Amino acid sequence: MVRQGAIDNPPKVPFVMGFECAGEVEAIGEAVEDLKIGDRVIAVTDYRAWAESVCVPAQFVYKMPAGMTFQDGAAFFMNYVTAYVLLFEIGNLRPGQSVLVHSAGGGVGTALCQLCKTVENVTVFGTASTQKHEALKDKLDHLYDHGVDYSQEIRKISPDGVDVVLDCLCGEDTNKGISILKPLGRYVLFGSSNVVTGETKSFFSFAKSWWHVDKISPIKLYDENKIIAGFHLRELLFKQRRHDFVRRLVGTLFDLYTAGKIRPQIDSVWAFDDVILAMQRMHDRANVGKIVLDPSIESKQQETIHLNLTLVTLQCQAPSDADQSTNAPTAAPKTPRTT
């Protein structure tokens, strides 16, 4: 979406894209206490992650658990934090309940399917492009092409509807999603920066289909016992500044990773030189899972342009937002970042 300019207030061009990356800490600011040079970390940025070196305030840096690869780290944060909030903080998912996941082949969709398995006896309904069904068929219980009337199909299996609807499509799917909720069901409209790796067409429709979405009176929700919500991770992190909350979730998710219960699904890994090929794959909706850019690997193209991996100095900011001028420069080269 960023690449296509299909977002509100896009940055002025030229700019560096990318919202998350993983690598080693090269330098830290003076006031930073919880990190040291050489730490293997995930970093979340408000753009500029597609680079050899990234400067990022310390409150957006998370030490990776032992055994996590940089590629897994680069594909972890946005998908899993989003999925965790949707299912457990808002969706309040309980054993025996049911979930509808749109774009089940996307990054968040894959994470949602894995996290659903951590709760006993959860039924997962999903939608995805038909070409992805073969790759996805073992990951959820009922899979539909988005073109079919999935709400009618779901009603055949579960006449009461579903407990949790997680909607990254918006538009007419919002109204459908709310109408298919069971009593006390939760509908959540969500997005995150990793939409660029996923179902681009669907998210593009987000911007276009604002007018399709019915406004709802809370009194209607009272009459029907329904819950509706919205979730936007980057808004939560960068504008609403809920760092501590997010850090707690990341800790929980790292534990699940270490226990082998969740694992980022990486579709493919590309050299920086091959970013155009990587984007094309996403644009063609050919990917199942995350596309990762890795500056340490060689280009697959015949005419490789060698990257200049000279370190770039950069500043880190303390969690307390201390005076940046006291911070020493830092850098994290040759590490993967996701599209």
Add this chain to the structure above:
Amino acid sequence: MVRQGAIDNPPKVPFVMGFECAGEVEAIGEAVEDLKIGDRVIAVTDYRAWAESVCVPAQFVYKMPAGMTFQDGAAFFMNYVTAYVLLFEIGNLRPGQSVLVHSAGGGVGTALCQLCKTVENVTVFGTASTQKHEALKDKLDHLYDHGVDYSQEIRKISPDGVDVVLDCLCGEDTNKGISILKPLGRYVLFGSSNVVTGETKSFFSFAKSWWHVDKISPIKLYDENKIIAGFHLRELLFKQRRHDFVRRLVGTLFDLYTAGKIRPQIDSVWAFDDVILAMQRMHDRANVGKIVLDPSIESKQQETIHLNLTLVTLQCQAPSDADQSTNAPTAAPKTPRTT
């Protein structure tokens, strides 16, 4: 509200009011397996609870825990089930969070304050009529008259707002409640049959102020990371037929009662003859907690009209909705019921 006719589709007059009662089982239907004559029970009805004997389908009957009085039983179900769903099923209340409770002196308000204490370090903000503040001051952290600009007062203490807003007032309070939510905050509009025992004026405004409530686009919730919901217990129980779900909650609440963590606040107990005085007390908003009618006690009026306590035979229906014609009659006399 029922008494004032301020509800949708009121029953045709004359009819018997009352939605909940407690007493002994006098007779059971043939297909009823989990109850026996003499069991001390709470029963929930769709009207007709203000009577010496009540016939009720078995799925709306709950065996009281040992040690629960009939008066406590009659004041238990609507308040605590509503409060539990609001705080834990929808509100997803966590340690360290904050809650705003309107009509804190009402039946649900009192139950909410008690249930909040079962979670560590929860801050409770409340509104109530000034004359109730003395009786309530130890039950919550910050109490305001509803006439003051409570949202401004709350912002002075908690600039970010509150995590959970539980709104039985509706109208302009709905818009205020949604605007005072923290990121990921939950707003719930609710009602339950026990509104007749509580802040009648406030609930009356519910019907009148429909047009005050702004409709909300899910996209706005996405932009702001907010959750809005509605909850209506009688709808859930009698129309949406979520008996099993409610029965599980009642079990949890009975455990909390037995552990001494929750206890219905009973404002006063009245003979059936004194129902007019009981109603007047409620109408004057003089009660703090539940008003109970008890056919076993003597009238406080000088000219007592003695009640005829002859047993009335009545039918019970099996949970499986088996043929009612097979059910034997049953009755539960001389037991309290709430207004």
